[in-house]
Each structure stands twice: as C-alpha cells, then as structure tokens.
Amino acid sequence: MKIVPLEPGRCRPVPDSGFGALRTDRGNLPLEGVDVTAAVSGLVAGVEVAQEFRNPFDVTLEATYVFPLPDRAAVTAFRMEADDRVIDGVLKERGQARADYDRALREGRRAAIAEEERPDVFTIRVGNILPGERVTVRMSLSQPLPYEDGAATFRFPLVVAPRYIPGAPLDGSPAGDGAAPDTEAVPDASRITPPVLLPGFPAPVRLSLAVTLDPAGLDLRDVSSSLHVVEEDGHTVRLRPGERLDRDFILRLAFDASTALQIDTSGTDGETGGQTDRETDGGGTRGGGTFALTVVPPALEAPRAPRDLVLLLDRSGSMSGWKMVAARRAAARIVDTLTSNDRFAVLTFDSVVEQPFEGLVEASDRDRYRAVEHLARVDARGGTELLEPLREAVRLLPPAEGRERVLVLVTDGQVGNEDQILEQAGGALSAMRVHAVGIDRAVNAGFLGRLAGLGAGRCELVESEDRLDAAMEQIHRRIGAPLVTDLALKGLDTEPGTVTHLGSIFPGVPLRAYGRLRRVEPGGATVTVRGLAAGEPWERQVTATAVDNPALRAVWARAHLRALEDRYAMGEHELEDEIVRVSLEYGVLCRFTAYVAVDSRTVAEGGPEHRVIQPVEPPSGWEMPSAPSMPGFMAQAAVMAAPGPFRASSPTFEAALDQGVPMSPPAAPAPPRAPGAGAAGSAPGDAGGFGASSGGSAGPRGPVFGRPGAVPRPARRAAGGLEPVRGQLVAELDRLKALPTADALYLADLGSRLAALSSYLGDHAELSALARELEAAERPGTDLAGLRRHAVEVLTSLTGGPAPDAGGGGSPEAGGGSPAGPRRAPFWKRG
Incomplete structure (x- = not known):
C-alpha cells in the first residue's frame, strides 16, 4: 500500500511509538472514546456501553466500528446522541433496518445502526457525521455472570482479535468493509475482520471502565x-x-453462591420489551413470568467411567508465544489425568493434522509419555483449519458400550467459519462430551462456549500464564464425568421449548437454567430438579422467590436466541421466522435483527462523502516481529498516518507476523503429513507456510495465517515463476473485480502491493510493469476505468483464469459476481 504524503507541519514522528507512527492534531481515526459502566448485582450485571465518534475531516463521514461484547449479554437498547438531539433506536428485522439506515443517509439525515455478526462480535455504523461534529451511541446490556469454584467472573471483551478465514474468495461486492475477502467458508468474512493498528501506535481511543458492586x-x-x-x-x-x-x-x-429459584413477573401487568406476560385462557387470566434457577453442586464424588478421549491441540500461527507454552502445558496436564482404563489419541493441527500414534491407544505410562513428548515438540505455525481435526476426532470416537466419549479442544478459537463448523460437525459433537480450553487475552469465548454447550461439557478460559495453574486445577476436576447427568425439572408450568439447555452438573459449577412460565401459582412455586448421580436417582427441591428484575427476561431471551441460532447454523433454516419473532417480541438483538436510530432532521446533502472503518488494537500477548522489515508494515503505517480512505484493501495484523505470509488456503485441503514428518514437502502456496525451507526442516518457525491481503517478506524469495504468489494474485483480482468504481487510491495501493510481490519473486517483468502503471493512478488525467480494465486483463492472464467482466460485481443480494458463480444469500443470512 502506498504512503500518502502529509504536510510536515501537521504531522510529526512520535518517539518510541513504533515504525511509521505519526501524531497529527487533526487526527484521522473517528472513534475517540469507549466508556463502559457496569452495575453487578449478585450473578447478573447491567452494562451501558458508550462509543464517541468525532469527524476530523472536512466532509461528511460514515464511521464503522467492529467490536466485541460478552457472548451471553443481551443488547436491549440503543441510542444516538448528536447536536443536543437524542434518538432512540428501534429493533427491526435486519434487512429492514439496513434499508431504513441507507435511506436516511441518502436523504442527508444522521443515522446509526447496530448489528450482530457473531454472538460476541458486533458492528456499529454512524452516518452523516458533520465535519468537526461528535456523535455518541449507547448500548444497554444485561449480562449473566458465570460462577464456579466460589467466584463469579465479570468478563468484558475489548478487542476483536484477527481470525483465520479459510475458503476461496467469492465473486461480487463484499458484505462489509473489513480486511479479508468473503469466502465460500466464511461468506461474511469482510464483516468480522477490521484492520489492525500498527504495533506501538499511540493509543487512539480513550477507554474508561467502571464496575459498581452490589x-x-x-x-x-x-x-x-x-x-x-x-x-x-x-x-x-x-x-x-x-x-x-x-x-x-x-x-x-469471590463469594458463596446458594441454590435459588427466582421468578420475575415485572411484565405481568403491562408490556415490556415489545411483549406482554399476561394472556387470556378461556374465561380466566393467567400471569406468566421468567425464572432463573441456580443449583449448587452436591457434595458427591464424581464417578470415573472408562473414557475414550481425543485431545485436539491448536498449533496455528496465532498460538505463538506464551499461548503455545500454555497450550502445551494444558494438553500435557490433560494427558496426565488419564488412567489405565482410558483410551486416548492426540491430534495437533494447523493446516494439517499430525498425531504421535495412529488411532486410540490405551493410556499406559509408555503411550502417555510418547504423547507428552510429541506435545513438547509442537510449535506454532500455519492456519487454523479446525474442521478437519474435528472430523478426525469424531471418526476416532465411535460409540462404545460402557465407555464415555470425550473430546477436548485446546485453542484460542480464532476462526471465522464458526457456522460452517457447527453445520458440518455439530450434530456428531452433540453425541459426545466436548470440553474446550480457550487460551488468549482476547479469546473467542462465544464460539468455544457454543462447542462445549453442544456436547454438555465445560469451557475453561485461560488469559495468562499466571492463571494457568488455577485453571488447570479446575480442568483436572471437570475433565472426568460430571456429578449429575440426565437433568430434568418438575413442578413448573413452563412454555414448551423455552427452558435453556440443562446440561450436567460439574464439580464446583452450579447448574444455571432459565425459562418462561405460562402460569405462576399465587402461593409461589417449587421446582424439583432430578437427575442421575453415579447411576442413582438424585433430586433437589427449590422454593421460588418473586423478584422485580426485568434483566432476567432479557438474559433468558438471549440464551434462547443463541440456542435457536445454533440450530439454524446446523441446518434448521426454517427457524428464521421464529428467531426474528423472539428477538422483536422480547426486545433483544440477534443475528437476524438490528437496532437502527434515524434522525428526522436533514443535516447534509445526500450520503456521506467519506467512509472509514475504525482499525483495532493488536491483541495483547500476540507476538510481533522484532523489526519492521516487511512491506506490510509500510502499508499499515499508511493506514494509520494518512487521512485517506482505508477499506477492504487494508492489510491485517497477520501481515506483520514473523516468518509467515497470509495466503488464501488452497481450494482442496492439503493432505495430512505422516506422523512426525517435516514440512519440506509442503507446496509454497499452502496455507501452512510460504516457502518452507529446504533440507527437511520442521516447517516455518513463526506464525502463518490463511488470509489474503499481505505482502511476503523479501528475505524468503521464491525460486521463480508465479506459483508461490498465485493465491494472492487471485485474491487481488477478485477484489479488483468487486470494486464498485475505479478508485485512484485503491489502484495506486494495488500497484505498491504488486511491486512488493514482484520483488519477492526476483523482479517478475509483467508484474513489475503492471505495478508501475498502477502506481501512476493518482496522476491528473489518468483514465482510471481503462487502467482498471487493463489490470484485470493482466492479472487474469497471469493467474490463468477466464477473461472476466471488469465492470465490477453486482450487489451480494442480487447474486453479483460472475454469472457462473453461485448466488449469494443476503448478507444478514450468510454464515
């Protein structure tokens, strides 16, 4: 990417803040502040998140911010504040909300929209911000706090970490403005991959966070x-x-929780959140409500049935540094929990799957030692191809009489194809017990919780090496069989299908369940919790307490929507109408709805003249290269220093990671290497690494990510030909064809990237010539449309594809892209 010149008087270097970092009084990042205010009461937190945007430009602005929220939090309100005006958001079906937002911008009115991309990834767009103006958007949340081993945890994520995006790029316009193209495996990848700040860049966003404890x-x-x-x-x-x-x-x-049944009837006599809790049944009236049940684990010994266990260890590039060390230790501790009655297998994976031995083996001292020895040699590399190892684990765990099937996944969960994984492996995983160990300071907790929930297992999160020992003690206690299984509730008149998944009761972890009641008895209610403990009947009776706490209704609705959305992802697409109905009825944001706030006042002439997607921080604890030698660093500096547009062409954080080149994964998965084999035979274009060194080395030493858009390191020059960079050229061609108009800055940036690729190849004549022509795109009088057509023709010839139409793809909703390509579903239904 080309660095845009700036006036020296307006920008000056920032000492010791990283290569290429500049300070300007004007600024060029729209997000100025994030304020989080939480009030914790018992095991529920009410949270308000305020995001303040400022337009530093001389033209009207649309700002986009991709950010995380707790995966179990219910978003129940949205508000926009600008120019002494307060506009409350309205929850609508997502397509309708998008149409209202776009119409408002075309008519010159301010508007804001909040959308959910994943259970813990959200997008806010604020449009028609006037020059110099500040706009604040506020979101209200209700969040349950997980409780285990005598402590509740308030976890609030603050950054969306880069995620591995597998699959071939799709034709047509991208679904969002992110750094990665949409692919057949992740059709909305461009909506969950914000550009990432250059490491060392001065803190661009003021953060305040306060938690009041009751x-x-x-x-x-x-x-x-x-x-x-x-x-x-x-x-x-x-x-x-x-x-x-x-x-x-x-x-x-730290406090001691107690067994309790709370019933909220605050909406019984009126409407709240778009729904009414009072219904008419024949000639009488019945009052409903929402219940929240907590059952403390009984003082029992967990039974130890023989187990067939498969351990999956993520060794992909994002796991480098302290995370790889912690993951190896965690995996070794899990192997140590096995007894001679158990059988097990260990799979380590990136873009290939490796194992120290074939199939399940008895957990003898010898084989456990072999497994730990294999784990000790594992280092981070390659892309997070999670689906194939999950399939292999399922294959290794067929039903066996009298044996419990257990799958343990150790990873940071940084993948973008969560729904694809659930669709293709979720059914099989739900038939066994799945435990997830998430290791990261910005972990993908939402996805790991979904996997563990499918298999009635546990998700344990490890955020630091200091936390590892305590977390491993908990994992050691829960990796075995639970205390109580086959749970059921008796005595409550519940609405069918509304009780959340009961799962099992594990040592130190209370049962938490929510549901909707059709009728609340005037004298109170008593629920009987029944199950099996060590094969014997077990039950506990709990008397209800009436409370006035609307947050319980929101927490239940969010949990119910998550369960419905997971079933939708696994193929039950007929649930779409039900998901939208529940979301609108209870006023809780979901994947198929959106909050939109539209000002009635006209403040501009037409839509925004400039659009910016806010870059995010590099996640803490992710290893970075020691020197900014890559052209990708120069590109990141341009993104940070220049007030010009930075959109889907912006490189991602992975571009700057040591020893690797983000490449599009091959269309077909690479064959797995034999156990213990090195990477010398890997093709240079494989997602597992770029140009693995010869001589039978163990493969690339540093992290490698499977995402297009970055530039290879000149030090790792290919032997000749275009094969080493063909995947990247295809990705550049796809993005160029999808470009709505021939943009001078984009074409110049493309020229810079192609020049770096040519340099990597040892000066490829045709690529260098095209790069020089594109880098001149900003000269006055340049025929941009003609230059774009020429670039498409040259890249098509170099990549060996058919001559395409360079006019750009149509909208995703219209099935844009090449006529022969698959029709794309509406963006809010993708993935």
Missing part, C-alpha cells in the same frame, strides 16, 4: 482483576487511565 446479600470476600490495573473507590472498581483496548477486562468476585 453483593445482593452475599458475603463478598475478595475482588481481583486479572489483566488490567484497577483502582477501588468504595463499591466501585475502575480501570486506571491510559489502559488500551487490546485485551479482555476480567474481574473475579
């Missing part, structure tokens, strides 16, 4: 912050000023 009658013994420095002021805990949006905020609250 024990709600419980004995709060201790409060601890895991990853941030905090200050305490009475019952309020605040982040120290200057903290960055680069890792999860984690607050642990």
Whole structure:
C-alpha cells in the first residue's frame, strides 16, 4: 500500500511509538472514546456501553466500528446522541433496518445502526457525521455472570482479535468493509475482520471502565482483576487511565453462591420489551413470568467411567508465544489425568493434522509419555483449519458400550467459519462430551462456549500464564464425568421449548437454567430438579422467590436466541421466522435483527462523502516481529498516518507476523503429513507456510495465517515463476473485480502491493510493469476505468483464469459476481 504524503507541519514522528507512527492534531481515526459502566448485582450485571465518534475531516463521514461484547449479554437498547438531539433506536428485522439506515443517509439525515455478526462480535455504523461534529451511541446490556469454584467472573471483551478465514474468495461486492475477502467458508468474512493498528501506535481511543458492586446479600470476600490495573473507590472498581483496548477486562468476585429459584413477573401487568406476560385462557387470566434457577453442586464424588478421549491441540500461527507454552502445558496436564482404563489419541493441527500414534491407544505410562513428548515438540505455525481435526476426532470416537466419549479442544478459537463448523460437525459433537480450553487475552469465548454447550461439557478460559495453574486445577476436576447427568425439572408450568439447555452438573459449577412460565401459582412455586448421580436417582427441591428484575427476561431471551441460532447454523433454516419473532417480541438483538436510530432532521446533502472503518488494537500477548522489515508494515503505517480512505484493501495484523505470509488456503485441503514428518514437502502456496525451507526442516518457525491481503517478506524469495504468489494474485483480482468504481487510491495501493510481490519473486517483468502503471493512478488525467480494465486483463492472464467482466460485481443480494458463480444469500443470512 502506498504512503500518502502529509504536510510536515501537521504531522510529526512520535518517539518510541513504533515504525511509521505519526501524531497529527487533526487526527484521522473517528472513534475517540469507549466508556463502559457496569452495575453487578449478585450473578447478573447491567452494562451501558458508550462509543464517541468525532469527524476530523472536512466532509461528511460514515464511521464503522467492529467490536466485541460478552457472548451471553443481551443488547436491549440503543441510542444516538448528536447536536443536543437524542434518538432512540428501534429493533427491526435486519434487512429492514439496513434499508431504513441507507435511506436516511441518502436523504442527508444522521443515522446509526447496530448489528450482530457473531454472538460476541458486533458492528456499529454512524452516518452523516458533520465535519468537526461528535456523535455518541449507547448500548444497554444485561449480562449473566458465570460462577464456579466460589467466584463469579465479570468478563468484558475489548478487542476483536484477527481470525483465520479459510475458503476461496467469492465473486461480487463484499458484505462489509473489513480486511479479508468473503469466502465460500466464511461468506461474511469482510464483516468480522477490521484492520489492525500498527504495533506501538499511540493509543487512539480513550477507554474508561467502571464496575459498581452490589453483593445482593452475599458475603463478598475478595475482588481481583486479572489483566488490567484497577483502582477501588468504595463499591466501585475502575480501570486506571491510559489502559488500551487490546485485551479482555476480567474481574473475579469471590463469594458463596446458594441454590435459588427466582421468578420475575415485572411484565405481568403491562408490556415490556415489545411483549406482554399476561394472556387470556378461556374465561380466566393467567400471569406468566421468567425464572432463573441456580443449583449448587452436591457434595458427591464424581464417578470415573472408562473414557475414550481425543485431545485436539491448536498449533496455528496465532498460538505463538506464551499461548503455545500454555497450550502445551494444558494438553500435557490433560494427558496426565488419564488412567489405565482410558483410551486416548492426540491430534495437533494447523493446516494439517499430525498425531504421535495412529488411532486410540490405551493410556499406559509408555503411550502417555510418547504423547507428552510429541506435545513438547509442537510449535506454532500455519492456519487454523479446525474442521478437519474435528472430523478426525469424531471418526476416532465411535460409540462404545460402557465407555464415555470425550473430546477436548485446546485453542484460542480464532476462526471465522464458526457456522460452517457447527453445520458440518455439530450434530456428531452433540453425541459426545466436548470440553474446550480457550487460551488468549482476547479469546473467542462465544464460539468455544457454543462447542462445549453442544456436547454438555465445560469451557475453561485461560488469559495468562499466571492463571494457568488455577485453571488447570479446575480442568483436572471437570475433565472426568460430571456429578449429575440426565437433568430434568418438575413442578413448573413452563412454555414448551423455552427452558435453556440443562446440561450436567460439574464439580464446583452450579447448574444455571432459565425459562418462561405460562402460569405462576399465587402461593409461589417449587421446582424439583432430578437427575442421575453415579447411576442413582438424585433430586433437589427449590422454593421460588418473586423478584422485580426485568434483566432476567432479557438474559433468558438471549440464551434462547443463541440456542435457536445454533440450530439454524446446523441446518434448521426454517427457524428464521421464529428467531426474528423472539428477538422483536422480547426486545433483544440477534443475528437476524438490528437496532437502527434515524434522525428526522436533514443535516447534509445526500450520503456521506467519506467512509472509514475504525482499525483495532493488536491483541495483547500476540507476538510481533522484532523489526519492521516487511512491506506490510509500510502499508499499515499508511493506514494509520494518512487521512485517506482505508477499506477492504487494508492489510491485517497477520501481515506483520514473523516468518509467515497470509495466503488464501488452497481450494482442496492439503493432505495430512505422516506422523512426525517435516514440512519440506509442503507446496509454497499452502496455507501452512510460504516457502518452507529446504533440507527437511520442521516447517516455518513463526506464525502463518490463511488470509489474503499481505505482502511476503523479501528475505524468503521464491525460486521463480508465479506459483508461490498465485493465491494472492487471485485474491487481488477478485477484489479488483468487486470494486464498485475505479478508485485512484485503491489502484495506486494495488500497484505498491504488486511491486512488493514482484520483488519477492526476483523482479517478475509483467508484474513489475503492471505495478508501475498502477502506481501512476493518482496522476491528473489518468483514465482510471481503462487502467482498471487493463489490470484485470493482466492479472487474469497471469493467474490463468477466464477473461472476466471488469465492470465490477453486482450487489451480494442480487447474486453479483460472475454469472457462473453461485448466488449469494443476503448478507444478514450468510454464515
């Protein structure tokens, strides 16, 4: 990407802040501040998130921000504040909300829209921000706190980490403005891959976070912050000023939970959140409500049935550094929990799957030692191709009489094809017990929780090496059989299909369940929880307490919607109408709905003149190269320093990672290497690495990611020909064809990227010539449309594809792209 010249008087270098970092009084990033205010009461938190945008440009602006929220939090309100005006958002079906937002921008009105991309990834767009104007958007959330081993955890994510995007790029216009193209495996990849700031860039966003604690009658013994420095002021805990949006905020609250049944009837006599809790049945009236059940684990010994266990260890590039060390230790500890009655297999995976031995073997001392020895040699490399190892694990775990099937996944979960994985492997995983160990300071907790929930297992999160020992103790206790299984509730008149998945009761982890009631008895209610403990009947009776807490209804609706969305992802597409109905009825945002706030006042002439997607911080703890030698670093500096547009062509954080080149994965998966084999035979274009060194080395030493858009390191020059970069050229061609118009800056940036690729290849004549022509795109009088057509023709010839139409793809909704390509589903239904 080309660096745009800036006036020296307006921008000056920032000492010790990273290569290419500049400071300008004008600024060029629209997001100025993020304020999080939480009120914790018992095991539920109410949260308000405020995001402040400012337009530093001389023209009207549309700002896009891709950000995380807790995966179990229910978004129940949305508001836009600008120019002393307050506009409340309205929850609508997602396509309708998008249409309302786009119409408002065309008519010159301010508007904002909030959309869910994943259970823990959201997008906010704010349009027609006037020059110099500030606009604040606010979101209200209700969030349950997980409780285990005597402590509740308030976890609030602050950055969307880069995710591995498998699959071949799709034709047509992208679904979003992110750094990765949409692919057949991740049709909305461009909506979940924001560009990433250059490491060392001065903190561009002011962050404030405060949590007010109300024990709600419980004995709060201790409060601890895991990853941030905090200050305490009475019952309020605040982040120290200057903290960055680069890792999860984690607050642990130590107290003793108790068995309880709470019933909220606050909406019985009126409407709340678009729904009514009072219905008419024949000649009478019945009052409904929402219940929240907590059952503390019984003091029992967990049974130890013989197990068939498959351990999957993620060794992909994003796991490098402390995460790989922690993952190896966690995996070794899991192997140590096995007994001679168990059988097991160990699979390590990136873009290939390796195992120390074939199939399941008895957990003898010898084979456990072999497994640990194999794990000790594992290092990070390649892309996170998770689907194939999951399939292999399912194959290794057929039903066996008298044996429990267990799958344990150790990973950071940084993949973009979550729905594809659920669709193709979810059914099989639901028939066995699945445990997930998430290791990262910005972990994909939503996806790992979904996997563990499918298999009635547990998801344990490890955010630091300091936390590893405590987390491994918990994993050791729960990796075996649960205390109580086959749970059922008796005594409550529940609405069919509304009770959340009961799962099992594990040591130290209370049962948490929510549901909707058709009728609340005037004298209160009692529920009987029944199950099997060590094969014997077990039950516990709990008497209800009436509460006035609308947050319980929101928490239930969010959990119910997540379950429906997972079933939709696994193929039950007939649930779409039900998902939209529940979302609108209970006022909780979901994948198929969106909050939209539209100002009635006209403030501009037509739509925004400039559009910017806010880059995000590099996640804390992700290893970076020691020197900015890659052209990708120059591209990132351009993104940060120049006030010009940066959109889907912007490189991602992976581009700057050591020893690897982000490439599109091959259309067909690479064959797995034999156990213990090196990478010398890998094709240079494989997702597992670029140009693995000769001489039988163990493969590339540093992280490698499977995402197009980055530039290879000149030091790792190919032997000749275009094969090493063909995948990247195809990705560049697809993006060029999908470009709505011939944009001078984009074409010049493309020229810079092609020049770097040519240099990598040892000066490829045709590629160099095209690069020189494109780099001149910003000269006055250049025929941009003709230059674009010429570039499409040359890249098509170089990649060996058919001559395409260079006019650009149609809209995704219209099935844009080549006529022969597959029709693309509407963006809000993709993935």
